[in-house]
Amino acid sequence: xxxxxxxxxxxxxxxxxxxxxxxxxxxxxxxxxxxxxxxxxxxxxxxxxxxxxxxxxxxxxxxxxxxxxxxxxxxxxxxxxxxxxxxxxxxxxxxxxxxxxxxxxxxxxxxxxxxxxxxxxxxxxxxxxxxxxxxxxxxxxxxxxxxxxxxxxxxxxxxxxxxxxxxxxxxxxxxxxxxxxxxxxxxxxxxxxxxxxxxxxxxxxxxxxxxxxxxxxxxxxxxxxxxxxxxxxxxxxxxxxxxxxxxxxxxxxxxxxxxxxxxxxxxxxxxxxxxxxxxxxxxxxxxxxxxxxxxxxxxxxxxxxxxxxxxxxxxxxxxxxxxxxxxxxxxxxxxxxxxxxxxxxxxxxxxxxxxxxxxxxxxxxxxxxxxxxxxxxxxxxxxxxxxxxxxxxxxxxxx
Numbered sequence: 001x002x003x004x005x006x007x008x009x010x011x012x013x014x015x016x017x018x019x020x021x022x023x024x025x026x027x028x029x030x031x032x033x034x035x036x037x038x039x040x041x042x043x044x045x046x047x048x049x050x051x052x053x054x055x056x057x058x059x060x061x062x063x064x065x066x067x068x069x070x071x072x073x074x075x076x077x078x079x080x081x082x083x084x085x086x087x088x089x090x091x092x093x094x095x096x097x098x099x100x101x102x103x104x105x106x107x108x109x110x111x112x113x114x115x116x117x118x119x120x121x122x123x124x125x126x127x128x129x130x131x132x133x134x135x136x137x138x139x140x141x142x143x144x145x146x147x148x149x150x151x152x153x154x155x156x157x158x159x160x161x162x163x164x165x166x167x168x169x170x171x172x173x174x175x176x177x178x179x180x181x182x183x184x185x186x187x188x189x190x191x192x193x194x195x196x197x198x199x200x201x202x203x204x205x206x207x208x209x210x211x212x213x214x215x216x217x218x219x220x221x222x223x224x225x226x227x228x229x230x231x232x233x234x235x236x237x238x239x240x241x242x243x244x245x246x247x248x249x250x251x252x253x254x255x256x257x258x259x260x261x262x263x264x265x266x267x268x269x270x271x272x273x274x275x276x277x278x279x280x281x282x283x284x285x286x287x288x289x290x291x292x293x294x295x296x297x298x299x300x301x302x303x304x305x306x307x308x309x310x311x312x313x314x315x316x317x318x319x320x321x322x323x324x325x326x327x328x329x330x331x332x333x334x335x336x337x338x339x340x341x342x343x344x345x346x347x348x349x350x351x352x353x354x355x356x357x358x359x360x361x362x363x364x365x366x367x368x369x370x371x372x373x374x375x376x377x378x379x380x381x382x383x384x385x386x387x388x389x390x391x392x393x394x395x396x397x398x399x
Contacts, residue, residue, distance in 0.1 A: 012036025226270025302356025
C-alpha cells in the first residue's frame with residue numbers, strides 16, 4: 001500500500017530541507033514529504049564542510065553562484081539571528097605570499113567588485129597589522145565573510161518544516177523512481193510514494209536519481225575527499241580572519257585555507273583527492289560500484305589528463321603530511337608538523353561533464369513533474385535559502 005503527497009522531496013541535506021521549508025511556508029495547506037536515507041538531516045556535505053559563510057568573491061559575474069551567494073549571506077545571517085543560531089562575521093584575507101601571485105590577486109579583486117562584493121586591498125604592512133602571524137606581500141580583505149554551523153541550521157529548518165505541517169521520513173533509501181504524465185512515483189526500500197510533483201536534492205547521488213527518473217543529467221558525480229587538520233599548540237589569537245591562498249588558476253579547487261571555528265580553535269584544509277566511495281570520508285572507505293562508475297567514466301580520465309599535475313600534488317600532500325604542511329607554511333610559517341591533528345574529512349560531489357570539464361555553476365534540470373538540483377557545490381550552503389526560493393518559483397511553473 002503506497003502513500004500520497006502533493007510534493008515529494010528526495011534528499012535531506014540543507015538544500016532539500018530549505019526547499020521543503022520554503023514550499024511549506026508558501027502553501028501551508030499542501031502535503032509535503034521529504035525522504036532522507038540517513039537518520040538525521042544534513043548528514044553528508046552539509047555536515048562536513050568548513051562552515052564558511054561565503055561572500056561570493058570567486059564566482060563568475062552573472063552566474064547563479066554569484067547571485068545566490070550574494071543573496072545568501074544576508075539570508076543566512078538573518079535566519080541565524082531570528083532563530084538564535086551562532087554565526088560570526090570574521091572576515092577573510094586572501095593572501096599573496098610572493099610577487100608571482102599579485103596578478104591573480106588583482107584579478108580576484110576585480111571579479112569581487114563586478115559581483116558587487118565588498119573587497120579591500122591590503123598592502124604588506126596592512127597584512128602585518130591585521131594578522132601578525134601571516135606571511136604575505138599583499139592581500140584582499142573580504143569583510144562580509146563569516147562562519148556558522150550548517151548542520152545546526154539544517155536541524156532548525158527541519159524542525160520548522162515539521163512544525164508547519166511537513167513530514168520527514170528518515171531511513172528511506174530510494175530504490176526506484178518514475179515520472180508519469182501527471183504524477184511521480186518514488187519507491188524506497190520500505191514504501192511506495194506517489195505525488196503530483198517532486199524535487200530531488202540528492203547531492204552525492206544527484207546524477208543517479210536524475211537517471212532513475214529517466215533523464216540524462218549530462219554529467220557524472222566524481223567524489224573528492226577533502227582532508228582537514230585541527231591545529232594544536234597555537235594561541236587563541238593565531239589569526240583573527242579566515243586565511244585563504246590566492247587560487248591557482250591551473251587547479252580546480254581553492255586550496256588549503258586556515259579557518260576559525262565557532263567552538264574555538266582553527267582548522268586547515270581541505271585538499272582534494274579522489275574518494276573511493278561517494279560517501280568515503282576515510283581512506284579505508286571503498287565501494288567497488290562507486291569506483292567502477294568513476295573509472296569507467298571517460299569524463300574522469302579527461303579531467304585527470306587536464307589536471308595531471310594538480311592531481312599528483314594533491315595526492316602527494318594527502319600521502320605525505322609534510323607536503324600538506326608546506327602548503328600551510330607558505331602563509332603561516334609558525335605551524336609545525338606536530339600541530340596538525342586529526343579532524344573529520346568531507347566529500348565534495350564534483351559534477352564532471354563527458355569532456356572532463358568541471359560543471360562549476362549551480363545546475364537545475366526541469367522536467368514535466370520534477371525539478372532536479374543537478375549541481376550544488378560550494379557555496380550551496382551559504383546560498384541555500386535563495387536556492388530554495390528559486391526552486392519554489394520553478395516548481396510553481398510545473399504545478
